[in-house]
Amino acid sequence: MIAFLIKRLMHAILVMFIISVLAFAIQDNLGDPVQQMVGQSVPESEREALRERLGLNDPFLVQYGRFALNAVQGDFGTSYFYREPALDVIARHLPATLELVFASMLIIVLFSVPIGVYSAIKPRAMLSRFFMGVSIVGISVPVFLTAIILIQIFSIGITITLFPESTGWGSWLNDFFSTEGNMPSFGRGYDLVQVFGHWETNLATWNGLQHLVLPSIALASIMLPLFIRLIRAEMMEVMQSDYVKYARAKGISMRRVYFVHALKNTMLPVITVGGVQIGTMVAYAILTETVFQWPGMGLMFLDAINRADTPLIVSYLMIVGVIFVVTNTIVDLVYGLVNPTVKLTGKPA
Amino acid sequence: MTLRRTIFFKKTMLASVIGAALAGTAVLPMTASAETLRVGYTADPETLDIHEQLSGGMLRFSHLSFDPLVRWTKDFEFEPRLATEWEQVDETTMRMSLREGVTFHSGNPLTAEDVVWTIERLKESPDYRAIFEPVESAEALDDHTVEIKTSEPYPLLLNLATYIFPMDRAFYTGETDDGDEKSEIVKAGNSYASRHVSGTGPFIVTERRQGVRVDFERFDDYWDTDTGNVDRIVLTPIAENASRVAALLSGGVDFIDAVPPNDLERVREADDVKLVEINGTRIIGFQLNEERVEAFQDPRVRQAVAYAINQEAIADRLMRGFATPAAQFSPEGYSGHNPDLTPRYDVEHAQELMAEAGYADGFTIDMIAPNNRYVNDAQIAQAVSNMLARINIDVNLRTMPLAQYWPEYDTRQSDAAMIGWHADTEDSANFFQYLTFCIDEETGAGQYNYGSYCNEEIDALVTAADSETDLEKRNAMLREAEAMLYEDAGYIPLHWQNLAYAAREGVKIEPVVNAIDFPYLGDLVISE
Numbered sequence: 001m002i003a004f005l006i007k008r009l010m011h012a013i014l015v016m017f018i019i020s021v022l023a024f025a026i027q028d029n030l031g032d033p034v035q036q037m038v039g040q041s042v043p044e045s046e047r048e049a050l051r052e053r054l055g056l057n058d059p060f061l062v063q064y065g066r067f068a069l070n071a072v073q074g075d076f077g078t079s080y081f082y083r084e085p086a087l088d089v090i091a092r093h094l095p096a097t098l099e100l101v102f103a104s105m106l107i108i109v110l111f112s113v114p115i116g117v118y119s120a121i122k123p124r125a126m127l128s129r130f131f132m133g134v135s136i137v138g139i140s141v142p143v144f145l146t147a148i149i150l151i152q153i154f155s156i157g158i159t160i161t162l163f164p165e166s167t168g169w170g171s172w173l174n175d176f177f178s179t180e181g182n183m184p185s186f187g188r189g190y191d192l193v194q195v196f197g198h199w200e201t202n203l204a205t206w207n208g209l210q211h212l213v214l215p216s217i218a219l220a221s222i223m224l225p226l227f228i229r230l231i232r233a234e235m236m237e238v239m240q241s242d243y244v245k246y247a248r249a250k251g252i253s254m255r256r257v258y259f260v261h262a263l264k265n266t267m268l269p270v271i272t273v274g275g276v277q278i279g280t281m282v283a284y285a286i287l288t289e290t291v292f293q294w295p296g297m298g299l300m301f302l303d304a305i306n307r308a309d310t311p312l313i314v315s316y317l318m319i320v321g322v323i324f325v326v327t328n329t330i331v332d333l334v335y336g337l338v339n340p341t342v343k344l345t346g347k348p349a
Numbered sequence: 350m351t352l353r354r355t356i357f358f359k360k361t362m363l364a365s366v367i368g369a370a371l372a373g374t375a376v377l378p379m380t381a382s383a384e385t386l387r388v389g390y391t392a393d394p395e396t397l398d399i400h401e402q403l404s405g406g407m408l409r410f411s412h413l414s415f416d417p418l419v420r421w422t423k424d425f426e427f428e429p430r431l432a433t434e435w436e437q438v439d440e441t442t443m444r445m446s447l448r449e450g451v452t453f454h455s456g457n458p459l460t461a462e463d464v465v466w467t468i469e470r471l472k473e474s475p476d477y478r479a480i481f482e483p484v485e486s487a488e489a490l491d492d493h494t495v496e497i498k499t500s501e502p503y504p505l506l507l508n509l510a511t512y513i514f515p516m517d518r519a520f521y522t523g524e525t526d527d528g529d530e531k532s533e534i535v536k537a538g539n540s541y542a543s544r545h546v547s548g549t550g551p552f553i554v555t556e557r558r559q560g561v562r563v564d565f566e567r568f569d570d571y572w573d574t575d576t577g578n579v580d581r582i583v584l585t586p587i588a589e590n591a592s593r594v595a596a597l598l599s600g601g602v603d604f605i606d607a608v609p610p611n612d613l614e615r616v617r618e619a620d621d622v623k624l625v626e627i628n629g630t631r632i633i634g635f636q637l638n639e640e641r642v643e644a645f646q647d648p649r650v651r652q653a654v655a656y657a658i659n660q661e662a663i664a665d666r667l668m669r670g671f672a673t674p675a676a677q678f679s680p681e682g683y684s685g686h687n688p689d690l691t692p693r694y695d696v697e698h699a700q701e702l703m704a705e706a707g708y709a710d711g712f713t714i715d716m717i718a719p720n721n722r723y724v725n726d727a728q729i730a731q732a733v734s735n736m737l738a739r740i741n742i743d744v745n746l747r748t749m750p751l752a753q754y755w756p757e758y759d760t761r762q763s764d765a766a767m768i769g770w771h772a773d774t775e776d777s778a779n780f781f782q783y784l785t786f787c788i789d790e791e792t793g794a795g796q797y798n799y800g801s802y803c804n805e806e807i808d809a810l811v812t813a814a815d816s817e818t819d820l821e822k823r824n825a826m827l828r829e830a831e832a833m834l835y836e837d838a839g840y841i842p843l844h845w846q847n848l849a850y851a852a853r854e855g856v857k858i859e860p861v862v863n864a865i866d867f868p869y870l871g872d873l874v875i876s877e
Contacts, residue, residue, distance in 0.1 A: 031752025037537055039403030039476045041773055041783060043793045046475040050536055080537040081395065082559050092558075148591060155599035185599040186389075186592055187562075187585055293587045293596070295561040303560060303588070306721075308752040 005329070012325040019321045020071070023314040024064050031308035033080050054080075067314070076318070077311030081304070086315035090297060094319075095199040096188060097296030100288070101281050103216035105274075108224050113263075116231025120239065121258060123232075132232075135225030143284055147218040147291040154214060157181025184211045186293040215292040222284055223277055230273060234266040241265075268339055275331030279324040384875040385581040386856070389593050389602035393563055393586040397554065398542035399514055400534050403476035403773070405866055412867050413565060413582070414454075415514035415548030418445060418464070419507055421775060423863045425682040427507050431459065431515060431549065440502040440818060441485075445510075447493040451572045453517040455547040461489035466518040468497070474534050479793065480773055481509065504818045508774045517547035551871030552582060560586060577861075577873040594851075597622060603856050603875075606868070608849035610671040610724060616851045623858070627848045628673050630680045630864050631771040632780065633723055634842040635716075635733065636799035642714060642764045645800065649706040651838035656699035657740045658733055660692040664844045667725055667732055672844035677831040678770075678780035680845045682864070684820070685777025685827025690835045699740045711741020714764035718746065719754040723769045724846050730767055733843070758799065766799045769846065775865060777827045781811045785839045802839045 034047050034056065051057050055066065067077060076086045119128035138146075152158060160177040163170035191207035192200040202208035238244060239262055247257045286298035293299065297316065304312040394410035395402050411417070418432035432445040451459040468487040471477045483503040488496045499506060521532045521542055531541040546554055549572070552565035565582040585602065587593040590609040596602045598619055608616050608624065617624045637645040637654065644650045660674035676693065679686040703709055718730035727748040734744035744765075749757065758766055772779035787803035788795035794808075795801075807830050814826040834840060848866055852858045855876050861869045 029753070031750070031754075032756040033752075035755040036752065037402065039773070040770075041479060041779075041796070042403070042476050043479055043796065045793075046479075050475070054537070078537075078539075083396070083537055083539050083543060148595075151592075151595045151599065155601070156595060157599075181599060183599075185601050186587060186596045187601075190583070290589050291592050293585065293589065293592050295558075300560065306588075306750070306752060 004332075008325060008329045012322050015321040015325055016318045019317050020068070020314060021064070023310075023317045024060070024067065027310045027314070030305065030310060030313065033308040033310060036307050037080060076315040079304070079312040080309045081307050081312070082309075086311045089300065089312060090315055090319055092198045093295060093297045093300045095201070096294060097282065097285050097289070097298060099202055099212065100215055100219060100285055100294060100296060101278065103212050104220040104223070104281060105278070107216060107220040108227055111220075112224055112227035112231055116228045117235055117258065117263065117266075119228070120232045120235035123236065131228065135228050138221050138225040139229075141221070143218055143222050143287050144291060146221045147214070147288060150214050150218055151185045151291070153179050153181065154183040155181050155185035183214055185214065187211065188295060215288050215294050218291070219281060219284060219288045223281065226277070227270065227274070230270055231266060234269055235262060238262045238265050264338070268335070271334055271338065272331060275327050275334075278327045279320075282320060282323060384579050385583065386579045386604060386870065386873065386875065387602040388582060388584045388870075389587045389596045389605040390584060391586065391588055391593070391607050393560065393584060396543040397546045397557070398534060398540060399516070399548075400470055400474040400477060401536060401540075401543060403480075409867050411514045411548075412550070412869055413552045413871065414546055414550040414554060415516070416451075416550050418447075418510040418513045418515070420511055420869070421863060421865055423860075425775065425864075427511075431464075432510065435507070435510075437818070438496070441499045442496060443506050444490070444494060444496050447495065448572060449493055451549050452570050453520065453547045453549055454553050454568055455517050455520045456570075457517055457519050457547075459515060459549055460492045461495040463515045463518045464495045464513065465489050467513060467516045470516065470532065470534070471513065475536065477512065480512065484509065502816045502818050504815070504820060504823055505774050505776055505778075508776055511775075515549065520545075520547040551576065562586075571871075573871070577871055578875060579870060579873050582870060597851055597853070600853070604850070604852040604858060604868075606848075606850050606866075608851050610669045613669065613671060613849060616849075621854045622851055623854060623856075624849060624851045625859050625862055626671070627850075627862060627864050628680065629846045629848045629866070630683070630775065631723075631769050631846050632675055632678050632680070632842055633672075633726075633729070633767070633769040633844055633846055634675070634840055636766050636768060636784070636802070636840060638761065638764045638766070638800045640761065640801045642712070644706070644708055644712060645764075647706045648837055649702045650708060651841075653699040653702035653706070653740055654737065654742070655838040655841055656693055656695045656702065657742075658736050658841065658843065659694040660843055661694065663729060663732055667728055668844065668846075671724065671847045671849065673847065675842040675844045677835055677842060678784070678840070679777040679827070679831060680864075683772075683775070683777050684824045685831050687828040687831040687835075690831060696739050703740050709741070711743065713743040713745065715745045715747065716765040716767075717754070717757060717763045718748045718767035719751050720748040722751045722754065723767075726767060726769075729843065761799055761801075768797060768799065770797070777831070778811050778815050781807065781830060781834070785834060786811075804833070804837055804839060807833050807837070807839070 034050050034054070037050065038047055055063060070077065078084065079086050079089050082089045115131050119131050122128055157179045158181070160174050162177070163173040165171050165174060188202055189207050189211040191205045192202060193204035193208070194200045202212045244257060244262055247261050282298070285296060286302055288294065289296045289298035290302055301313070301316045304316065390406070390409070392406040394406050395404065396407070399407055399411045399415060416430045418430060419427045420430050422428050431448050431451060433448050434446040436444050438444050447459065447461060447464065453459060465487045468481070468484060471481045472484065483499045483501065485498045485500040487498070490496055497506060523531050525531055525541050529541060533540055534542065551568055551571045551573070553568050554563060555566050556564040563584040565584070567580045587596055590607070590612070593605050594608060594612045594616060597605045613624065616622055637651060639645045660676070664670065664672040664674045673680070674692045677687055677690045703711065716730065716734065718726055720727035730746055730748060734746045737744050768784070770780055770784055782794060783797045785798060785802050785804070786795040786808050787805060788798050788801055810826055810830045810833070814823045814830070817823040817826065848864065850858055850862050850868070857874045857876065858868065861873050
């Protein structure tokens with residue numbers, strides 16, 4: 001176990017090293033940070049002086065060496081835009097993203113397991129077909145569009161006049177499909193509760209939760225169909241296996257067979273995929289956060305790219321690399337708990 | 350709607366301390382005159398040091414927490430603010446009287462020494478010192494009189510005065526605990542002035558989280574009592590166009606800037622929301638690179654390009670009326686605006702000119718344009734490419750994001766480039782000096798002259814105008830310069846990009862927004 005963790009730690013360091021070299025190598029293509037830090041009419045001599053002060057004129061190896069030396073001591077450089085150490089900036093934006101991803105995961109788990117199991121048990125039921133149909137749509141609509149549609153329906157509100165207003169049923173249907181639209185469409189709201197340090201939470205107040213609803217649904221919309229289909233497919237396969245058949249033959253109640261015997265084995269691949277997808281969700285969060293102006297890491301990163309804020313870009317990429325390593329490590333640990341036949345160190349049992 | 354005007358309570362220690370210190374009214378129900386304005390701008394101020402960076406976001410902030418000596422009205426007249434009167438003592442000296450009884454947020458009174466100190470600091474600022482080059486010195490004659498001297502006769506001193514937002518000298522003098530000068534200007538650094546602010550403006554910054562939001566409270570001792578009724582501003586930067594519009598339509602904010610052309614109809618027709626469009630002053634156009642393409646050295650070829658481009662179609666269809674077609678630099682209201690110069694779209698004439706110049710068969714050029722700087726920039730460049738194809742100029746167009754565009758632009762390695770320009774001085778001469786003056790590395794003239802266009806006659810005329818203090822004469826000279834440039838087709842103008850703001854019903858933005866894009870929110874009135 002200890003050996004496994006140490007090995008993973010080495011992985012994390014290696015990943016950070018490789019990412020930092022790559023990020024540094026492409027920084028010239030990200031644009032000129034000085035360009036965004038001065039007014040348009042500022043003469044070239046002033047720009048040159050600023051470049052010199054920021055050390056942007058030094059050769060690649062000198063710049064990288066300076067960065068690496070500081071990074072080893074925990075200093076990842078100072079963001080040009082925020083005028084603060086890049087790690088502080090990221091730490092400030094991290095809770096917003098984590099809460100968003102957490103809320104989305106919650107939605108995914110709450111919906112994907114029952115729906116997936118149901119449509120595996122009753123694959124021919126109308127409801128199953130409906131879920132499968134919707135999930136195809138959900139998987140193909142980009143998160144950006146989902147977000148805009150959610151905002152239009154639930155924040156701005158829509159008025160439907162499709163049905164004849166003069167008839168009773170028409171007016172009722174019109175009202176039924178029209179929405180008021182009161183949900184907040186941007187930001188985290190002003191009703192945050194400080195937990196500790198940089199961590200302010202949306203989860204503690206009604207207003208905060210309201211702000212969390214639409215973004216987390218939008219973010220979940222990408223992964224939910226995937227998980228429903230994954231659980232369904234795994235469950236159907238497990239249902240065909242001998243031990244399930246035997247359990248049924250023994251006369252164990254179907255409920256117990258489904259939810260204790262079958263579901264447990266269904267969850268193994270789901271955990272693996274899920275762990276990897278948490279990392280992907282951080283990536284998708286960039287789009288969701290942009291549309292909802294959610295002040296998390298994704299929005300921060302996109303802004304940093306637009307401003308060619310290289311210290312922040314490099315730090316962000318390294319942190320995300322670490323998040324991937326950490327989530328994969330946790331997945332492996334959980335996997336070992338759920339399925340004791342798996343050995344962490346990979347040695348033959 | 351009113352239900353959603355949130356009374357928000359502060360969360361952090363810092364904010365509650367400041368909140369409590371500022372006013373006991375913070376938690377009480379709002380009275381009729383107490384209004385909160387939630388603003389959704391494309392960007393928040395980069396810093397709190399108004400001299401650290403010259404940008405639209407910073408100037409908007411300057412008008413909230415500071416006051417200029419004079420400011421522009423909607424019709425490009427000067428309106429007295431902290432300066433109440435001014436007179437030209439001689440050709441190079443202007444004397445200004447300052448308003449009495451004005452105090453800074455710190456409680457210090459405003460005196461002439463503060464103005465002198467501010468001007469000296471402006472001359473130290475990397476972003477402002479080029480603009481303030483003509484100013485030689487400033488001197489306090491008494492507590493409320495300041496005298497500004499220029500090295501040469503300079504007609505635009507009042508234009509510069511719109512950039513003089515007096516800072517609190519006593520507040521910014523001394524050393525911090527770390528031993529840094531409080532007054533120092535550090536770009537992208539963590540200077541004292543970038544974190545602390547004391548101006549004379551209508552609003553005090555109470556809390557700021559960069560990139561997330563800025564909170565303002567009304568300054569109780571603000572000198573101008575005959576003004577707006579906004580007591581609190583919450584500024585949220587929302588860069589994404591669709592999200593900003595959605596935030597307004599859903600009632601999440603009360604006021605937004607930069608309504609994108611695609612959403613104009615939607616906002617105009619929405620209930621409870623009002624759209625205000627203003628003709629802007631930023632010229633969008635193209636520069637032709639004479640260094641790389643020999644044909645562009647021939648005025649007939651440049652004219653052919655000018656004749657081939659249909660500005661009105663671009664403004665009407667591509668911009669959906671969100672632009673004013675242009676045939677010169679100066680928008681209406683500017684000193685050098687020449688009403689005789691109108692767009693001259695005529696493809697047949699353009700083809701004749703090409704033939705005359707010996708390029709009937711045309712040639713191929715590379716062209717670059719940004720894709721996230723100006724409204725519809727990439728589409729405009731595409732449209733221009735198609736128009737040039739009709740005079741047999743084949744265009745290989747490359748578009749790129751802003752962060753990559755300017756470094757690429759600076760290399761001057763393409764045959765044509767798009768550029769938009771807003772004159773910092775709100776004056777016609779500025780366009781010429783940066784975009785078409787013969788390049789001179791020494792003086793910095795023609796810094797953005799991509800095509801190395803050079804017409805010494807025009808340069809001489811504009812230079813002469815810039816030391817002509819008789820404004821009537823000066824305007825005539827600048828109009829003449831515009832006409833000469835039109836004739837010579839030294840720059841290919843397309844349009845002036847409009848500005849569009851929107852606010853919920855009851856927020857009376859119309860009187861406070863202006864073509865220079867700095868809404869005077871201190872004067873904003875919200876009615877029920």
